Amino acid sequence: MSSAWTCSHQIGEECELLKKPCDPGDKGCTLYGKAVFSIPENPSNAAVKRREETRREKALREEMESAKFF
Numbered sequence: 831m832s833s834a835w836t837c838s839h840q841i842g843e844e845c846e847l848l849k850k851p852c853d854p855g856d857k858g859c860t861l862y863g864k865a866v867f868s869i870p871e872n873p874s875n876a877a878v879k880r881r882e883e884t885r886r887e888k889a890l891r892e893e894m895e896s897a898k899f900f
């Protein structure tokens with residue numbers, strides 16, 4: 831079975847960025863905080879969730895700030 835995506839940082843089984851075996855979604859990986867993985871305990875999933883919460887809080891804050899002028 832072939833994969834639809836390949837990482838330009840992967841050299842064989844190794845990650846040239848992290849200097850260790852490729853582990854997609856691990857801290858330092860280019861996918862960290864950007865992709866949700868099917869394995870729930872992948873560190874990227876929590877990072878994505880935190881990023882979404884931060885984005886939601888910021889949007890709510892901005893909405894509250896603009897509501898002050900009406």
Ligand code: SF4
Nearest residue numbers: 837845852853859860
């Ligand atoms: S760990 Fe992430 S950045 Fe490194 S080779 Fe694997 S997919 Fe690419």
